[in-house]
Amino acid sequence: MEQLNEIYTLRVFEDRNPYRVLIRTILSQRTRDNNTDQATKNLFLKYKDIYEVADAPIEELEKLVKVAGFYRVKARRVKEVSNLLIDQFGGEVPNNSKELLELPGVGQKTANCVLVFAFQKPAIPVDTHVHRISNLWGIVNTMQPEKTEEELMKIVPKKLWIELNDLMVQFGQTICKPIYKQCEQCPLTELCDYYLTQYENKNE
DNA sequence: AAAACGGGGGC
C-alpha cells in the first residue's frame, strides 16, 4: 500500500452530483478515463440538467458522447435512464442498490460507483481489474464479482475500501494487465504467487 | 455461456 501510493495518486469524483455521477459512470463503462471525461464534459456543457438531456435528440447525444465509444448504446441509455428517472423517481437518482439496479445500463459496478461517489455509502465497485487481481493475489478465490466484493469488504478496513479499490484499478491498467503483465516494473513481486510460478525457474 | 456493442489511446 505504501509503495503503491508512491506510484499512483488517488482518483476520485470531485463532482458528487448524483445525476452527473451516474451519467459519467455509464459513459465510463468499457472505456478509458480520458475519453469518459471528454464525453461527460461535452454533455454537460451542452445540457444543464436531467430534463434537457431527457429531451435532447438522440443524434445530438450520440455526437457528444461519441469519443467514449459504444456511443449509440450509451446515448440511448443516457436518454432512457434520464426519462425513467423523471417518470418514476421524480427526477432524482435513487440512493440504494436495489433501485439503481433497475435502471437501464446500470449493473453492479455502476450502481456501486454511484453509491460511493455520489452518496458516500459503503460499497466496492469491482471492475475486471479488481476482480482479476484479487484472484491473482489469492485475496479471493471466486469467479463471481459480487463474491469478490464481499470478500474484500471482510478483509480490507472500511476506511481503505475506495482508495485500495482505485489503486488496484490503476495497478491493473498499467502493470498487472490482463495478459501482458509488466512484472519487471512491479513493486510487489515478492508477494505475488503468479510471479513466483512464472519466473522462479528463469531466475534459477 | 457467449456474443455484441464501437471507437480511441498507448506503445
Next chain:
DNA sequence: GCCCCAGTTTT
C-alpha cells in the same frame, strides 16, 4: 498495427 479498455444487455 495490435493491445486493451473502471461492463451491461441480449442471444
